[in-house]
Amino acid sequence: MYLSIKNLFKKYGENTVLNGLNLEVAKGEIISIVGSSGSGKTTLLKCISGVCELDKGEIILDSKKIQNLQPNKRNISYVFQESPLFPHMNIIENIVFNMEEFNKEKLNFLIEKTQINHLIKRYPYEISGGENQRVSVVRSLIRNPSLLLLDEPFSNLDHTIKHYTKELVYEIIKKTNTTTLIVNHDSQESLEISDKILVLDKTTNNILDTPFNIYKEPKSLEIARLFGEINFINTAADQFYCRPQDISIVNRSKIEAKVISSVFLGMYYKLKVRVESEEVTVYNNKSITENTIIYIKVNPSSKLYFN
Secondary structure, rough: OOEEEEEEEEEOOOOEEEEEEEEEEEEOOOOEEEEEOOOOHEEEEHHHHOOOOOOEEEEEEEOOOOOOHHHHOEEEEEEEEHHHOOOOOHHHHHHHOOOOOOOOHHHHHHHOOOOOOHOOOHHHOOOOOOHHHHHHHHHOOOOHHHOEEOOOOOOOOHHHHHHHHHHHHHHHHHHOOOOOEEEEEHHHHHHHHHHEEEEOOOOOOOOOEEHHHHOOOOOOOHHHHOOOOOEEEEOOOEEEEEEEEHHEEEOOEEEEEEEEEEOOOOOOOOEEEEEOOOEEEEEOOOOOOOOEEEEEEOOOHHOOOOO
């Protein structure tokens, strides 16, 4: 494997953050790292980059053991939520700072693909947050990193700019075949852009799998909840979990529900209904009056069962 992490441990005082983590990443893969707060997502990136020392374990990148190397010797680029640019340098000077030689053809390609051609003579205070992040990614990729680390790089951008910026950035990462680990709190984005998703918790039961399997066959209720709303349906005949989009409203079924509320969300109405003693979310293409009795059905293949 291109990146191999073996038995990685990291503690802060008495708090064990990474507990024997193992990870295998192929060349060119994009891996999203998700998990609850405090599960060690950012700590993992810091250990890989050398920003903080690991307590135990081995990190092999491109056939080289790097865990004992200084950060500047690892050939890893790290883009943060807010990646600062030098305020006294213009954009092109920021991008090639401290580089005696660089591939001009690749630089032109990166600048064109990220659509920052018109910005290269401006200064950081003259560009937007989304433009700043695109410049930061170009600055990282022109250095031909063996590994690119992104720590919530778009979290501080508004929705429109975020969508536009992330599309450009992920396209360029794929085109340059750059192996990438990204910490992401946007579960939908993780499903869209990842080759695999790493789910961290504070045990050794970390999960690495495809987005499809993580979403459709979650190993626990906690993992299922990381990727959207989950309903619990408890009837005399069956007890199971399911997602709102897997519920259909039908003329008659064994599951009766009473409508509590109906809210318009643009593409659909979000209904809150009561099934026995449980409140359940259902998506529907039209509003239904409060207190109406409806019948719902769940595809058996969409039912989730957890221990």
